[in-house]
Structures are given as structure tokens and as C-alpha cells.
Amino acid sequence: MTLAEFRATLEDRGPPKGGAALSALWWVRNGHWDRAHEIVQEDAGRDAAWVHAYLHRVEGDLDNARYWYRQARRPAASQALDAEWDVIVTTLLEASAD
DSSP states (O other), X not given: OOHHHHHHGGGSSSOOSSOHHHHHHXXXXXXXXXXXXXXXXXXXXXXXXHHHHHHHHHHTOHHHHHHHHHHHTOOOOOSOHHHHHHHHHHHHHHHHHO
């Protein structure tokens, strides 16, 4: 699946299959921050930690976001939120294609 194809699923009733991190990104893009947060809280993986960091950036809680970037072993993002969403989705989709 490509970024464009993932974006097209945003019109669907629910996220496509692809794991917790992608599901959370789908939910937050559809205006359900709390649902996205619940999903990543239940997953101890680094991908979920990366999305968790992004969610706290969206929320404006930068201290908490920095903690989750460290858990994900990723540098803290500074680009626009939409650009970071694209990067995370693209990276996760490419990893799932391998």
C-alpha cells in the first residue's frame, strides 16, 4: 500500500489492516485523538511509541512527546504535523511491505 492508497482509506468506516501504529494514525487523521491514543498505549512496540510521540505533539504536550520519541529511538520531530504524519505512514507502510 502506498501513502496515497492509505489516504484513500480515510473515507472508509475503519482503518485498513496493518497494525496498531497505522490504525492509530488513521484514527487521529479522522479526528479521533482519544481512540488513537488508546491504541498506542496498548502496544509496547517502537512503532507505537513513535506514533505516541506524534500524538502528544498534536496535543501540544512536547515534554511527553520527547519522552515517547526517546522510547521509539527516533529524533524529536520539528516539521509540520501533516508532514510528520506522512513520514510515519510512509515508513510504516514500507516496513510492512518488506
